[in-house]
Structure formats: C-alpha cells, structure tokens
Amino acid sequence: MAVPLLDVDDLTVRFRTDAGWMTAVDRVSLAVGEGEALGIVGESGSGKSVTALSILRLHAAATTRMPTGKILYGGKDLLTLPTREMRQIRGGEIAMIFQDPMSSLNPVLTIADQIGESLRLHQGVDQATARKRAIELLDLVRIPDAARRVDEYPHRLSGGMRQRVMIAIAIACRPKLLIADEPTTALDVTIQAQILDLLRDLQRELGMSVILITHDMGVIAEFARRVMVMYAGRVVETAPVGQMFRRPVHPYTEGLLTAIPKLDVDVRRLPTIAGSIPDPTAVIPGCRYSPRCPQVQESCRRDSPALLPAGPEREARCPPRVAAMAKETVA
Amino acid sequence: MSAALKTAAADAPIIQVRDLVKEFNVTRGRGGPPAILRAVNHISFDIRPGTTLGLVGESGSGKSTTGRLLVGLIPATSGEISLFGETITGADGEAALAKVRSKLQFVFQDPHGSLNPRMRVGDCIAEPIDIAGGWSRKDRADRVSELLETVGLPRAVAERFPHEFSGGQRQRIGIARALALRPDFVVCDEPVSALDVSMQAQIINLLLDLQERLGLSYLFIAHDLAVVRSIATDVAVMYAGALVEQAPKTVLYSAPKHPYTQALLDAVPRPDPDRVRSAALGGEVPSILNPLPGCAFAARCPHVMAVCRQDRPAPRPTGEGHVVACHLY
Numbered sequence: 318m319a320v321p322l323l324d325v326d327d328l329t330v331r332f333r334t335d336a337g338w339m340t341a342v343d344r345v346s347l348a349v350g351e352g353e354a355l356g357i358v359g360e361s362g363s364g365k366s367v368t369a370l371s372i373l374r375l376h377a378a379a380t381t382r383m384p385t386g387k388i389l390y391g392g393k394d395l396l397t398l399p400t401r402e403m404r405q406i407r408g409g410e411i412a413m414i415f416q417d418p419m420s421s422l423n424p425v426l427t428i429a430d431q432i433g434e435s436l437r438l439h440q441g442v443d444q445a446t447a448r449k450r451a452i453e454l455l456d457l458v459r460i461p462d463a464a465r466r467v468d469e470y471p472h473r474l475s476g477g478m479r480q481r482v483m484i485a486i487a488i489a490c491r492p493k494l495l496i497a498d499e500p501t502t503a504l505d506v507t508i509q510a511q512i513l514d515l516l517r518d519l520q521r522e523l524g525m526s527v528i529l530i531t532h533d534m535g536v537i538a539e540f541a542r543r544v545m546v547m548y549a550g551r552v553v554e555t556a557p558v559g560q561m562f563r564r565p566v567h568p569y570t571e572g573l574l575t576a577i578p579k580l581d582v583d584v585r586r587l588p589t590i591a592g593s594i595p596d597p598t599a600v601i602p603g604c605r606y607s608p609r610c611p612q613v614q615e616s617c618r619r620d621s622p623a624l625l626p627a628g629p630e631r632e633a634r635c636p637p638r639v640a641a642m643a644k645e646t647v648a
Numbered sequence: 649m650s651a652a653l654k655t656a657a658a659d660a661p662i663i664q665v666r667d668l669v670k671e672f673n674v675t676r677g678r679g680g681p682p683a684i685l686r687a688v689n690h691i692s693f694d695i696r697p698g699t700t701l702g703l704v705g706e707s708g709s710g711k712s713t714t715g716r717l718l719v720g721l722i723p724a725t726s727g728e729i730s731l732f733g734e735t736i737t738g739a740d741g742e743a744a745l746a747k748v749r750s751k752l753q754f755v756f757q758d759p760h761g762s763l764n765p766r767m768r769v770g771d772c773i774a775e776p777i778d779i780a781g782g783w784s785r786k787d788r789a790d791r792v793s794e795l796l797e798t799v800g801l802p803r804a805v806a807e808r809f810p811h812e813f814s815g816g817q818r819q820r821i822g823i824a825r826a827l828a829l830r831p832d833f834v835v836c837d838e839p840v841s842a843l844d845v846s847m848q849a850q851i852i853n854l855l856l857d858l859q860e861r862l863g864l865s866y867l868f869i870a871h872d873l874a875v876v877r878s879i880a881t882d883v884a885v886m887y888a889g890a891l892v893e894q895a896p897k898t899v900l901y902s903a904p905k906h907p908y909t910q911a912l913l914d915a916v917p918r919p920d921p922d923r924v925r926s927a928a929l930g931g932e933v934p935s936i937l938n939p940l941p942g943c944a945f946a947a948r949c950p951h952v953m954a955v956c957r958q959d960r961p962a963p964r965p966t967g968e969g970h971v972v973a974c975h976l977y
Binding site (some may be wrong): 533 | 815816846847848850856871874898913916917920922932
C-alpha cells in the first residue's frame with residue numbers, strides 16, 4: 318500500500334464506568350488503501366464499533382477520555398482537527414452507516430429531506446436540486462419507484478429499504494471512505510444478500526474504500542479483502558481474507574472459526590471456546606485471551622504480547638504461534 | 649407387546665399438528681378499518697419423542713407464533729394440536745392442556761428479559777416449582793442445585809442475581825428453569841440468537857447433551873440455518889405463515905426442493921472466501937395482511953408459473969419424510 322487513505326496509529330479509547338476507567342480500544346493501528354475493503358470482525362466488547370466511531374469522533378464526549386494516538390486522513394490528524402473542519406469530513410468524505418436504520422432515520426422527515434440535508438450541508442445545493450439528486454440516489458441504491466418513494470416517511474419502508482435509504486444518504490456526497498457498522502445484522506438473510514450485493518457494486522462503481530464491521534465471519538468472507546480480528550479491545554490478527562480462513566494464526570481466530578455452526582456439513586458436536594468473553598473492566602494480566610486459550614503457556618499469563626509480523630501482510634498477537642510458524646517455514 | 653410394536657409406539661409422534669391456523673385482528677392506523685392478519689396458515693407437522701424439529705423462516709414467517717400455539721400460550725383460530733395424546737385445541741382444549749401443561753416448557757431468546765432482575769438466580773430457577781407447589785424446602789433447594797449442575801453452573805450461583813452473569817450464563821439459567829419440572833417437550837425460540845459465536849456453540853451443545861440425557865423433544869425456532877443444522881433432526885421451513893417444505897435435516901440442506909428453501913440456503917454468507925454466491929433473490933416478504941391468492945412466494949420465485957398465482961400449493965410428500973408445498977412437484 319503506497320500512502321493509505323486512512324492510517325490509524327496506536328488508537329486508545331477509554332470510557333468512564335461505575336467500576337472505573339475501562340479501555341475499550343487498546344492501541345489499535347489500521348490502514349485502509351484507496352478502493353480497499355477492510356473487514357473488522359469481533360464479538361461483543363471487542364472494541365470494533367468504538368474504533369469506528371472514534372475515526373469520526375462520534376464517541377460520547379461526556380464519558381470518554383479524549384482518545385490518544387493518531388488518525389491520519391489526507392495528511393491531517395482527525396483527532397486534533399478543529400470541529401468545523403471535522404464536520405466537513407464527517408458525512409462528506411467519510412460516511413457511516415449503522416446496524417439499525419430505523420433509529421438512524423428521523424421519523425418526522427421525508428426521505429427527500431433526509432438525503433437532501435447532507436447535500437445542502439456539504440455541497441450547498443438548493444432544495445429543488447437536492448430533491449432531484451435524492452431521486453437519483455434512490456435509483457442508485459435500487460429502490461423501485463424512486464420518484465414516489467422520495468416523499469415518504471421512514472416508517473412506510475421495510476427494514477431492507479430503510480437500510481438502502483441510509484446507504485443513499487451516506488453516498489450522497491461521494492465519500493472516499495464508507496464505514497459500515499453491522500449494516501446487515503438486523504436484516505433477514507435474503508435481504509442481507511441484497512444489501513451486500515449493493516454495497517459491493519457501489520464500492521466498485523464509486524471507487525470507495527469500505528470498512529465493514531461485523532461479528533459474522535460469513536459476511537467477512539464475502540465482502541472483505543483484508544481482515545482484522547479484535548478481541549477484548551485489542552487487534553489479535555490481521556491478514557488477507559483468504560489466508561485468515563485457510564490458516565488462522567491466533568488461537569482465538571482459530572477457535573472462532575471452528576465454533577461457527579456449519580451450514581454445508583453435519584457436525585455431531587460443535588467445538589467450543591471455553592469460558593466467557595471477559596468483562597470489559599476486568600484486569601487480565603498478559604494476553605487477554607490466555608484464560609480461554611487451549612494452547613496457553615506460562616509466558617502468556619505474564620507478558621503482554623506484541624502484535625508480530627506473521628508472513629507477508631500478516632500480523633498476529635501470539636508470540637508462541639508466530640515462533641512456531643517461523644520454525645515451520647525454516648524447516 | 650412385541651418388540652416391533654414397542655418400537656412403533658416409541659416412534660409415534662408426541663406432537664401432532666394438523667391444519668393449524670392463527671389469525672389476529674388488527675387495525676391499520678388509528679381508527680382504521682379492521683383487518684385480519686393470518687400469521688399461521690394451515691400448517692401440519694409431527695414431532696417424534698427425543699427428536700428436534702427445527703423451524704426456520706425470516707421475520708414474520710409465523711415461526712414464533714407457531715411455538716406459542718404449541719404450548720398453549722395463545723389459542724389457535726382453527727386446526728388441531730395434539731400433545732401426548734391430548735387435543736389442546738377445540739371445545740375441551742383447556743382441560744386437555746391442564747393435563748399436559750407440566751410436560752411443556754419454553755426457552756426464550758433473551759434470557760435478560762425473561763429472568764426477574766430482583767430475584768436471586770435460585771429463586772428464578774425454582775419459580776415453576778413454587779407455582780406447582782407441594783415441595784419441601786429441602787427438596788426445592790436440592791432440585792435447584794441439581795439443575796445448576798445439569799446446566800454446567802456452580803451451586804453458589806443460586807445466591808447471586810441475573811445481572812451478574814453474561815448472556816451465555818443467563819441462557820443456562822433460563823434453561824435450568826425450563827427443566828425444573830422435568831418437561832418432556834421444550835419450545836426453544838431463538839435461544840442462541842442474542843449470543844456471541846463463542847457462546848452459541850456452548851449452548852447448542854448443552855441442549856444436545858440434555859436431549860440425550862433426559863430424552864427431551866424440542867421445537868427449535870431460529871432464523872439462522874446453520875444453527876438449526878447443528879441441532880435439528882428434521883427441519884421445517886416457513887414463509888409468510890405457510891410451511892413450504894419439511895424434511896430430515898441432511899435431506900433438506902443437501903437437496904432442498906422448494907425454490908424458497910433453495911434461495912434461503914444460497915443467501916447465507918459462508919465463512920469461505922472462495923465461494924461465489926449467486927445474485928440475491930429480489931423483492932421482499934409479502935404482507936400477510938389480506939394476502940393474495942396462490943403461493944405466497946410466487947412474486948419472488950424464479951420458477952413461477954401461471955398456476956402459482958391462482959392456487960395455493962398443497963403440501964405433497966416427495967420422499968421419506970420429505971414434504972413440499974410447490975406446484976413444481
């Protein structure tokens with residue numbers, strides 16, 4: 318990757334909770350190239366959504382300590398950018414869609430108003446132009462009968478149609494980067510397939526970069542080119558998507574992949590990962606996965622592991638496994 | 649009784665559903681005209697003892713309503729449900745239901761919402777025992793300990809409160825409570841949908857172990873087809889209130905016949921980066937308010953014929969335990 322479009326370096330986000338400060342995102346670094354599709358996968362509390370929100374500085378100010386690290390975009394650090402400039406970027410150059418389109422849409426505004434809002438704000442177009450562009454955008458996201466639908470209110474639309482409207486709003490200003498946080502999780506499986514097809518086509522047509530956040534390894538396999546696996550606030554593995562599925566390095570990635578119920582074969586008993594996802598406020602010395610890891614070694618419970626290179630374009634936060642891999646390669 | 653007869657009796661279905669219909673009266677908008685919503689539309693199936701029927705479908709397919717009908721939580725509009733030889737629908741339904749009620753239980757999707765936050769875990773689990781009555785204090789405490797052990801939780805958990813536990817552990821508590829009165833049949837409505845992947849497999853395996861040990865039968869309702877494959881014996885697919893296909897698990901997943909089942913299976917993203925999915929099925933699930941005549945799937949079906957828009961296809965057997973409601977067969 319020459320110069321990445323977005324370069325996040327050592328991002329740390331901490332929240333205040335009743336139980337004290339908790340580190341939701343712990344020194345996360347990631348880069349997204351132009352036109353690239355990066356997947357971030359993880360379970361509850363992995364920090365995947367907080368990472369995404371922090372890129373757009375959408376974290377709740379009252380309970381969050383100012384994130385540390387750098388978020389470089391177009392030569393600027395988004396973490397230190399003046400609010401005014403940040404507003405230009407948010408929704409203009411970097412747009413975001415969320416899991417639940419109903420709570421992201423304003424129930425008392427028509428679709429035309431809501432798509433137009435973004436256009437008027439960022440491009441200063443007049444009302445008539447905004448409406449015309451809104452219809453074009455609804456066509457682009459394949460909403461049938463766009464000229465009529467544009468005057469409807471969100472409650473009249475199905476979940477799938479609402480998510481299409483959210484996508485239309487997000488791409489209205491032709492962003493360079495789209496962050497999609499669990500965009501298909503609330504949808505039925507046949508509708509999910511439609512939305513994934515739409516996102517992939519739009520990414521190609523508009524040359525956008527996409528960060529797709531999901532808990533679903535199937536969605537990652539379908540959509541992403543590169544994947545980052547998070548666990549308890551930390552990145553545990555990054556890899557080109559094919560390599561991660563064929564040969565996961567981190568024991569957590571491996572455990573997660575084997576624990577997924579299989580659709581194409583009969584399995585008598587699913588392999589499981591022991592224990593539970595740790596409480597976010599819990600202090601776990603060493604590797605945060607060590608209490609659940611079937612391959613745990615003494616050093617894992619003591620030393621905090623670093624993210625180590627594990628082959629071309631690959632990194633993993635598991636020194637024993639990375640060392641074992643290096644030995645195999647030499648032999 | 650001869651050996652052959654015994655096997656036949658053991659294999660006789662404990663649950664029989666025939667032509668079951670559930671309608672709800674609704675109003676569209678404030679003061680709007682009343683309308684009828686047919687959530688379950690003439691469905692029939694059996695469940696044999698010690699087996700699991702997986703019921704799959706998308707939102708609004710009627711799968712949860714079916715689960716509620718089966719344990720008598722809501723009354724049927726028409727059709728017949730018989731449980732352990734008692735017909736709980738019709739005129740004498742109430743009395744029949746009272747006879748079999750203790751054999752039926754329900755496990756909900758959200759263990760957070762179904763456990764009283766102000767009750768200790770032990771009391772939550774013992775609630776069915778308390779309602780049934782007639783247990784000594786010691787028997788009750790022993791039963792709670794036994795149940796906690798059964799679902800893989802330490803005894804000390806009984807003194808704590810539900811909010812202290814993770815989603816997976818809360819679902820174990822919900823299952824312990826469902827087992828309190830030793831049911832024979834448990835309806836599990838999306839029991840693992842709210843859980844993370846690493847927790848899902850644990851709960852699925854627990855349900856399988858319990859089935860083996862206690863001889864339970866399940867109706868397992870879920871939208872996730874892979875989850876259903878990991879637990880079901882037979883699978884039934886619902887679409888817009890209708891049961892479009894049912895078959896033994898391996899048959900349904902490897903040789904689906906109904907075009908909707910085929911599209912549904914194809915649409916699921918696999919954790920396999922080399923797989924290329926076919927283009928998504930167009931359209932959306934039709935309204936079940938004042939439905940059109942004919943097959944509910946006709947508007948989206950890639951194989952639609954003229955007859956599909958006029959006549960509702962009747963379920964036809966197409967093989968051992970395989971039933972399909974489609975004019976193609």
